[in-house]
Amino acid sequence: MELPFAESWRIKMVEHIRKSTKEERLQWLRDAHYNVFQLRAEQVYIDLLTDSGTGAMSDRQWAAMMTGDESYAGARSFYRMKDTITRITGFEYVVPTHQGRAAENVVFSHLVHEGDIVPGNSHFDTTKGHIESRKAFAVDCTVDEAKDTALDYPFKGNVDISKLRRVLEADADKVPFIIVTITNNTAGGQPVSMQNLKEVRALADEFGKRVIFDSARFAENAYFIKIRENGYSDKTIKEIVREMFSLADGMTMSAKKDALVNMGGFFATRHADWYEGAKRFVIPFEGYLTYGGMNGRDMEALAVGLDENTEFDNLHSRIHQVEYLAAKLDEYGIPYQRPAGGHALFIDASRILTHVPKEEFPAQTLTVELYLEAGIRGCEIGYILADRDPVTRENRFDGLDLMRLAIPRRTYTDNHMNVVAAALKNVYDRRESITRGVRIVWESELMRHFTVRLAPAGQE
Ligand SMILES: *Cc1c(COP(=O)(O)O)cnc(C)c1O
DSSP, X not given: OOOOOOOSOOOSOOOOOOOOOHHHHHHHHHHTTTOGGGSXXXXXXXXXXXXXSOSOOOHHHXXXXXXXXXXXXXXHHHHHHHHHHHHHHOOOEEEEESSHHHHHHHHHHHHOOTTOEEEESSOOHHHHHHHHTTTOEEEEOBOGGGGOTTOOOTTTTOBOHHHHHHHHHHHGGGOSOEEEESSBTTTTSBOOOHHHHHHHHHHHHHTTOOEEEEOTTHHHHHHXXXXXXXXXXXXXXXXXXXXXXXXOSEEEEETTTTTOOSSOEEEEESOHHHHHHHHHHHHHHTOSTTTTTOOHHHXXXXXXXXXXXXXXXHHHHHHHHHHHHHHHHHHHTOOXXXXXXXXXXXXXXXXXXXXXXXXXXXXXXXXXXXXXHHSEEOEEESTTTTOBOTTTOOBOOSSOOEEEEEOOTTTSOHHHHHHHHHHHHHHHHTGGGOOOOEEEEEOOSSSGGGTOEEEETTOO
């Protein structure tokens, strides 16, 4: 008999979690203004808000932390991290930052100016925020296949090359760089193929443009290339990663994702001029060039994490769990962005809460219902996250309206996934009775989803 799959690690330390009652959750949710970001983590039983910084570090990472060099300048830990990044990505210059958006801030402060256009594939919310706050425009060139959640297409994260060409033909002089997000988080943790990365590179070269990879989940992207793309099944993850980055000029990185740490990030590039530009902003905003907001011990853990997570077994254990939950949802007929993404399942709220009008935010409503059902915290990746159009100030209802269940790395077991699937099924079974959603009581101008205050629609 063929042996079944099992994780490539075992558990050395546990953290207790607690269930709550429905009455408690109702009160907590009111106190949180129906925004799950405003809950206390203790009020959550299974937390699938994000996979960012919520994973479990390995014994090797914890051990490396003890060797951290906390020197202000020139710390050994920085050089260990930098050498690892250079070995894995090929980028010579490394600018440490405290997390991914800080890398964006440092680089975009140098490169993005008012009136610029930054084309890409479904820019991540902080990326879009950093572009729009500089009065520049993020133009989404994702393939149309990504908009049909029921369609099984292996590389839904891809850039539509003809859309990108149109942007460049019309406005090349306004484009400081092209940004490709791997995996494409907003489109559902969907990968970008090597073929597509090559085509973006060729088009960029044709117009003399540089390319940045927003690389938070680059290792998961490499895993999908190995599994799904012709010609890569015999290559190691590290070989695929090197090939991917050979097609970019630089990368912004949230190390809280595929570097398996709780906090950290960096910008890396092969170009001295970009490095010089970023240096001007890292010192005032992040810290000196050899720590940029990170402790020495954090840089040690980051280096080990990058190495661990560019190994097949670790990635396979993770993505297998995402697929496990997906198979449960298939069994119950619950629609999600297909095929399952690398770090999360994106539940298609618009196909579940069909009686909730889009003005009442179906995906946010589903998030609220799932929390009430079992204390499970998902995250709206939909009309609230999309913010308002910077020019018209209208809500943007043209994208997908999804509830993301992000799975932290090496944190929950498949039994937890069973609970998540059952709770979601219970909500799904009573979907016809959910007819009203939520309305906005207060919102901030940018990245409103973190702090928005909501109330049940139709109630004072
Ligand atoms: C998380 C993330 C960021 C921002 O990184 P932080 O570490 O949260 O600041 C940027 N881009 C993508 C694709 C991300 O997933």
